[in-house]
Amino acid sequence: MSYAKVLCVGLVGVTGHLVEVEADLAPGLPTVVLSGLPDTALNEARDRVRAAVVNSGQRWPNRRITVNLLPATLPKHGSAFDLAIAAALLGGAGELPLAPLEGVAVLGELGLDGTVRPVRGVLPMVAAAARAGITRVVVPVENAAEASVVPGVRVRAVDSLHRLVAFIRDGASLLDPPAPPPIPSRPGPDxxxxxxxxxxxxxxxxxxxxxxxxxxxxxxxxxxxxxxxxxxxxxxxxxxxxxxxxxxxxxxxxxxxxxxxxxxxxxxxxxxxxxxxxxxxxxxxxxxxxxxxxxxxxxxxxxxxxxxxxxxxxxxxxxxxxxxxxxxxxxxxxxxxxxxxxxxxxxxxxxxxxxxxxxxxxxxxxxxxxxxxxxxxxxxxxxxxxxxxxxxxAVELMDTGRxxxxxxxxxxxxxxxxxxxxxxxxxxxxxxxxxxxxxxxxxxxxxxxxxxxxxxxxxxxxxxxxxxxxxxxxxxxxxxxxxxxxxxxxxxxxxxxxxxxxxxx
CATH class of the missing domain: 3.40.50.300 (P-loop containing nucleotide triphosphate hydrolases)
Structure with a gap:
């Protein structure tokens, strides 16, 4: 299989839009082409994803790779697409069966060592996914508590690309969101x-x-x-x-x-x-x-x-x-x-x-x-x-009566x-x-x-x-x-x- 697709979410202001991350692998000079109006941070995902895949023990496909973000006319910002791009690439290369990610929105930034780092705007992203009918999301572990406040969405968390790969390939467990801590009583100005x-x-x-x-x-x-x-x-x-x-x-x-x-x-x-x-x-x-x-x-x-x-x-x-x-x-x-x-x-x-x-x-x-x-x-x-x-x-300042x-x-x-x-x-x-x-x-x-x-x-x-x-x-x-x-x-x-x-x- 040389084609795969994973769902993600993009933000324009506070409005989230469901984004399909497509990966197509074809014979030719090894390179990665990213399309779909990416900004500078997203263009740099090519190098982050490659290093994260290799350092997570996975084989990097030496083919001509085209990654497209649909809808292509919507501007894409930030690094929240990294994890979805990595999963789509590995799925298109035949390394991963992506059936477990069917109907799942995947969010997260990748470090060069394969760790999944938190991103901004997870709450409106998950809310947008819920409005689009998505009931399951995968987010960075540090964003899990934030994502879990959106009703009607099952949230699972990952701390590394390796954990996501083990879940897709072997059915290993993902992380659950932490239990909400008790609300502290902080008396403010009175x-x-x-x-x-x-x-x-x-x-x-x-x-x-x-x-x-x-x-x-x-x-x-x-x-x-x-x-x-x-x-x-x-x-x-x-x-x-x-x-x-x-x-x-x-x-x-x-x-x-x-x-x-x-x-x-x-x-x-x-x-x-x-x-x-x-x-x-x-x-x-x-x-x-x-x-x-x-x-x-x-x-x-x-x-x-x-x-x-x-x-x-x-x-x-x-x-x-x-x-x-x-x-x-x-x-x-x-x-x-x-x-x-x-x-x-x-x-x-x-x-x-x-x-x-x-x-x-x-x-x-x-x-x-x-x-x-x-x-x-x-x-x-x-x-x-x-x-x-x-x-x-003085009488108002020093009044200790009523x-x-x-x-x-x-x-x-x-x-x-x-x-x-x-x-x-x-x-x-x-x-x-x-x-x-x-x-x-x-x-x-x-x-x-x-x-x-x-x-x-x-x-x-x-x-x-x-x-x-x-x-x-x-x-x-x-x-x-x-x-x-x-x-x-x-x-x-x-x-x-x-x-x-x-x-x-």
Missing amino acids: LADVAGQELGRRALEIAAAGGHHLALIGPPGAGKTMLAERLPSILPELDDEAALEVTALHSIAGLLPRDGRLIRRPPFQAPHHTATVASLVGGGSGLARPGAVSLAHRGVLFLDEAPEFQRGTLEALRQPLENGRVLLARARGGTEYPAQVQLVVAANPCPCAKPAGDVACECAPLARRRYLARLSGPLLDRIDVQVTLDPLR PAESSAVVAERVARARAAAAARWADGGWRVNAEVPGPDLRRSRWRLPAHDTQALRKLLDCGALSARGFDRVTRIAWTIADLDGRDRPDADDIDEAIQLRTGSI
Whole structure:
């Protein structure tokens, strides 16, 4: 037999595609030709596979070898095809009967000594195989725990090419995925640690309940960073669908721990203010990798000292905040990553950032305006809640009386508010108020009475609010009503929403 075929999976962004690895061996000058739009790492598989086959005690066929990856029009990236290429070559040479690999997807990178090394993106690869009807996969042993979280797929692991050959030829056993370790209890930052700042705590709770973006402006030491870091602690855990999405993104980025368990807590990303556009929204040559905004998908992206970021870097967030996705266009095709995040920005009110605030500020009015103007109007217009925090007073900092509410207590209210919103918007498929399109909010069924929105309409007519701002205030009002357990917002909710939207900058 001079032809053999083994199944594998290729990734384009977070989307997996079933790939058929074909090997044809013909008489002629010994060489290996690899076709099917391989990248540089995949082209180098010819040398890796040859060394791995020989060092695993197998005979290398001295013939003209053609390896084709179907579909040929789909770009192929990375080294996850190595193990499938080796199996197809040995099968085409007549060394292995490939019947045991019928309907099995094979993934793994080969070392020169024949060891099977882990690869990135195993979780979305196995998920794609499952969607294509594949029920059995073979993966590197270090990726086995990660692959086993995909339901409906039987996962077996290998640590070397020799083990795979013994399984195919002699029926030897493959390795089972390790048992999932117990989930460690890691107490994170708690809202009870935050002294004072009732306005900031209220804004944080509303942002969590409605999925709203948040801007915190205030002097150093006011608690901006402490509040932002505690936002994930009051967000609900991710459901199965969201957890698979988030875990798949971290798998592609190579950031999953070896235990491979699903990420259930909303992720938190806080890039340094020197971050580049590529590190924030994604990029890189060849296959574009996810950036911080995608790694924070279904969680929180925190930009501390936001005015210190490069202007272009901040402006690159405008489209992801609006669409919830990042499309990275490259010469060989585009890559799309999800980016549904809650953005939290923190900023000092001026360059000198005196702890005493306006009293001790040494900045000229023009310098203060220029500093905050680094956060452009279009970007701020996409941030729902914008509040200014006052400096802490001694009585708030040293108060040892009634303890502040913990994250657990606030999280219960947030969960109830989110449940109410999800039930209300179930027909449209939206889960939180921030996702509801403006036209739906203004339809007769959900339109708020004119006497309740009178102040809001005046702000729109005089230009103090944009049409986008009008809708965002309405969404905040719905969230306030959900937190208070009411069916619809009233005029007081609208007034509070206007204050949270326009009272900061």
